[in-house]
Amino acid sequence: MATTLADDLRPLHHPHSWVTKYVWSQDHKVIAIQYSVTAISIGLVALVLSALMRLQLGFPGLFPAIQPDNYLQFVSMHGMIMVVYLLTALLLGGFGNYLIPLMIGARDMVFPFVNMLSFWFYLLSVIVLVAGFFVPGGPTGAGWTLYPPQAITEGTPGHQWGIATMLVSLAIFVAAFTMGGLNYVTTVLQARTRGMTLMRMPLSVWGIFTASVMGLLAFPALFVAAIMMLFDHFAGTSFFMPTMQSMGAITDTQGGSPLLFQHLFWFFGHPEVYIVALPAFGIVSDLISVHARRNIFGYRMMVWAIVIIGALSFLVWAHHMYVSGMNPYFGFFFATSTLIIAIPTAIKVYNWLLTLWRGDIHLRVPMLFAIAFIFTFIHGGLSGLFLGNVSVDVPLSDTFFVVAHFHMVMGVSPVLVIFGAIYHWYPKIFGRMWNETLGKLHFWITFLGVYAIFLPMHYLGILGVPRRYYALGETAFIPQSVHLANAWISIAALIVFVAQGMFFFNMIWSLFRGPRADPNPWGAASLEWLTPDTPPGHGNWGPHLPVVHRWAYDYSVPGAARDFIPQTEPRT
Amino acid sequence: MPDRLRASYIGRGLVPVAVAIAMLVVGSVAFHLFSPWWRTPIASNWGSIDSALDVTLWICAAAFVGLNLFLAWALVKYRHRPGHRAHYEPENSSLEKRLTFWTAIGIAGMLAPGLAAWGKYVSVPKEATVIEAVGQQWQWSFRYPGPDGVLGAAGVKYITPDNALGLDPLDPFGRDDILVESGDLHLPVGQPVKIVLRSKDVLHDFYVPEFRAKMDLVPGIVTYFWMTPTRAGTFDILCAELCGTGHHEMRGKVVVETPKAFAAWQAQQSSFGQILAEAPPAAMSILLIKANACIVPPSWSIR
Numbered sequence: 001m002a003t004t005l006a007d008d009l010r011p012l013h014h015p016h017s018w019v020t021k022y023v024w025s026q027d028h029k030v031i032a033i034q035y036s037v038t039a040i041s042i043g044l045v046a047l048v049l050s051a052l053m054r055l056q057l058g059f060p061g062l063f064p065a066i067q068p069d070n071y072l073q074f075v076s077m078h079g080m081i082m083v084v085y086l087l088t089a090l091l092l093g094g095f096g097n098y099l100i101p102l103m104i105g106a107r108d109m110v111f112p113f114v115n116m117l118s119f120w121f122y123l124l125s126v127i128v129l130v131a132g133f134f135v136p137g138g139p140t141g142a143g144w145t146l147y148p149p150q151a152i153t154e155g156t157p158g159h160q161w162g163i164a165t166m167l168v169s170l171a172i173f174v175a176a177f178t179m180g181g182l183n184y185v186t187t188v189l190q191a192r193t194r195g196m197t198l199m200r201m202p203l204s205v206w207g208i209f210t211a212s213v214m215g216l217l218a219f220p221a222l223f224v225a226a227i228m229m230l231f232d233h234f235a236g237t238s239f240f241m242p243t244m245q246s247m248g249a250i251t252d253t254q255g256g257s258p259l260l261f262q263h264l265f266w267f268f269g270h271p272e273v274y275i276v277a278l279p280a281f282g283i284v285s286d287l288i289s290v291h292a293r294r295n296i297f298g299y300r301m302m303v304w305a306i307v308i309i310g311a312l313s314f315l316v317w318a319h320h321m322y323v324s325g326m327n328p329y330f331g332f333f334f335a336t337s338t339l340i341i342a343i344p345t346a347i348k349v350y351n352w353l354l355t356l357w358r359g360d361i362h363l364r365v366p367m368l369f370a371i372a373f374i375f376t377f378i379h380g381g382l383s384g385l386f387l388g389n390v391s392v393d394v395p396l397s398d399t400f401f402v403v404a405h406f407h408m409v410m411g412v413s414p415v416l417v418i419f420g421a422i423y424h425w426y427p428k429i430f431g432r433m434w435n436e437t438l439g440k441l442h443f444w445i446t447f448l449g450v451y452a453i454f455l456p457m458h459y460l461g462i463l464g465v466p467r468r469y470y471a472l473g474e475t476a477f478i479p480q481s482v483h484l485a486n487a488w489i490s491i492a493a494l495i496v497f498v499a500q501g502m503f504f505f506n507m508i509w510s511l512f513r514g515p516r517a518d519p520n521p522w523g524a525a526s527l528e529w530l531t532p533d534t535p536p537g538h539g540n541w542g543p544h545l546p547v548v549h550r551w552a553y554d555y556s557v558p559g560a561a562r563d564f565i566p567q568t569e570p571r572t
Numbered sequence: 573m574p575d576r577l578r579a580s581y582i583g584r585g586l587v588p589v590a591v592a593i594a595m596l597v598v599g600s601v602a603f604h605l606f607s608p609w610w611r612t613p614i615a616s617n618w619g620s621i622d623s624a625l626d627v628t629l630w631i632c633a634a635a636f637v638g639l640n641l642f643l644a645w646a647l648v649k650y651r652h653r654p655g656h657r658a659h660y661e662p663e664n665s666s667l668e669k670r671l672t673f674w675t676a677i678g679i680a681g682m683l684a685p686g687l688a689a690w691g692k693y694v695s696v697p698k699e700a701t702v703i704e705a706v707g708q709q710w711q712w713s714f715r716y717p718g719p720d721g722v723l724g725a726a727g728v729k730y731i732t733p734d735n736a737l738g739l740d741p742l743d744p745f746g747r748d749d750i751l752v753e754s755g756d757l758h759l760p761v762g763q764p765v766k767i768v769l770r771s772k773d774v775l776h777d778f779y780v781p782e783f784r785a786k787m788d789l790v791p792g793i794v795t796y797f798w799m800t801p802t803r804a805g806t807f808d809i810l811c812a813e814l815c816g817t818g819h820h821e822m823r824g825k826v827v828v829e830t831p832k833a834f835a836a837w838q839a840q841q842s843s844f845g846q847i848l849a850e851a852p853p854a855a856m857s858i859l860l861i862k863a864n865a866c867i868v869p870p871s872w873s874i875r
Contacts, residue, residue: 068819072817141817149791150774150816153774155774156774156816157817244774247709250728292650295660297661297664298662298663298664299662323777323788325769328690332691335686346675350668351668353642353646357642358650358658358661359650360656361650363589363651375596378639378640385631385682389624392625392689394786395611395625395786397786397812398777398812398813456609459603463612466779466820470820473823475808475810475823476807476808477612477782556657556658
């Protein structure tokens, strides 16, 4: 085969020292690991915060160190870290970085230097975020939604400096994401290897690609909201600040609109849900197909569903605001658009189930997590219909039903996919195999545990128990049994919390002691398993780029010798 | 992968995860039937919201049970066994179209009662009386329009120690307004009421679980919702929008009583005019200066 421009390895700048290889690295695989380790580390902080919240809710009064201010700070930091700094960063910066070039047959991202810069900006945003814990007054306690005016007025913890570090950190994060996102989009559009048409790409790439496009459109709304609030806070503007009092004294603000912030926030915030969900949808589709040894069912429909969900997700944001005081007639439009988005989402669920149907299902650990995802996602998706259905949302909004819903649909579900994905690609990333017994134990405790945590919460919400309450106190409609439920939920949460230790032990121990992994242990057909080296070297493909002849889902093709046909195998 | 290694990864015979999923489905249904936590007994006209929730619940429950039992069944039926091979079928567009169609029907079935209830929620009946709830960190106050049936103008800029709800002292409609500062809200049973909401400082949310209805208070604008209390009793008012450290302690009480008892209670409350009459002249000047009344009439005729 003739050497083409794409085969030319010289532009890659092979690193010569340890520092350029592992620290200031421009290799997408190293950057992916840097992103992932940072995201998981800050995610652990958020996990600890959730355990502290559960201690307070389950056993109010038993921990006098947890005061109302602390509780609200835990709530706020937990939410923001999990959504933005863990899930978004891990799924796009981590998996996006690792998988895109390998799955489309590229040597690297098209802008390796910008890619490196993206990670360092992300790290800076995390450092500024963590600094919030150490500034006077502590981190913000305004809820992860950061609604003004309370986010920057007295009476809210961290209203002076905590909110400032949060807003600055978010602005830096958006800059980091923009650099990464432009890279992912351009790489998918420009750097696919020969034969890799868009409709031959694995769904993981489709999910990450669509989410990146959405992020580029949605994050600017958060960015301007953060900058505008910083101006309100430090420069005396009144973008979001009306004529109002603060702690009984009139402020010198006037004419601003708190609702404007909510619109900006949710114009980012709702697509953000799908920025997290779509990569998870894509990845889980691949896990299910590989381990069921069956082509993904309805591939074209799956691609269109991802694209349609991505587009529609920009038209539903105000379903977070049905009782916000916006013009109530908006409710008709947003309820309709929200329930319409359920149709492509349901199609995805059907197609996962139909991929298992008539499959040859191998229940290895990654598949177990994928199956658990289907279950939790069905649950979380359906409870979302309650909240989207405008009038049904009225009694449920701001109750534990909402907490239960979004944890099932965008907390537990993507995290189960992330676990599945780590178990699935670990042998390729590190060239070692993890311990299966520990993996299974981790799966069972996590899966059953999270359901024990979140199922009862829905019912507390239907009863009317409000969220973001430090303590329920004596409230006539809340029976004693609710306090018992809270204690039970906390115990389940602490068990799940401790069980994650098994995962970390397994991953770290196997890094050094795990058995050497087969280059393609699951018999997968997509390109990332076909690299000449495991783990793949710098430049991924050796002297020649792979050439693609078929889609990524040729499993159990009738007449084929093996139950999978790699994408590089020519059609006969 | 070597066969020895592969064999250890393959599920055989019993499929624990399928059993677990089937058990979780059965367990969830049992939890629904036997859990002690469900809606509080309704005390307003919003039965249509409860019905819309029920319709949504039944359609979603059918989907939840059906899809997950299919999942569990497929995991058992199509588990890996030696010699077994998956069926190759990239797509089946007639099946996908049928599924899309039935999903759309289910969605429409939920959306219709939801939108119908919302249609009522946004249409305040003409005969509804207006009552104002005012939120501040972290307490509730209330205002009734008085005999003229109209709430006088009000705003944060008018607030003084003697005018805590910030009524415009120059607006004659406000004089007969009845003020209840950090006391209980009283409502006559069976009378539709439009609750207008005003915040002095940050976001709050007027929330009485038994009424089903709720709405945010937003500083700078006036929001509202309406309802008809249908059951006499005393209910908790909670704040349902995070408003700072004392959010969980921002409580109030609403007393729903017979129109007669309500009238008797209302007769004992003081009006804004009475409060002004009792205010010392110095406080009065402050009050009027806040209202930009440049010339203070020497006769205090404004009273």
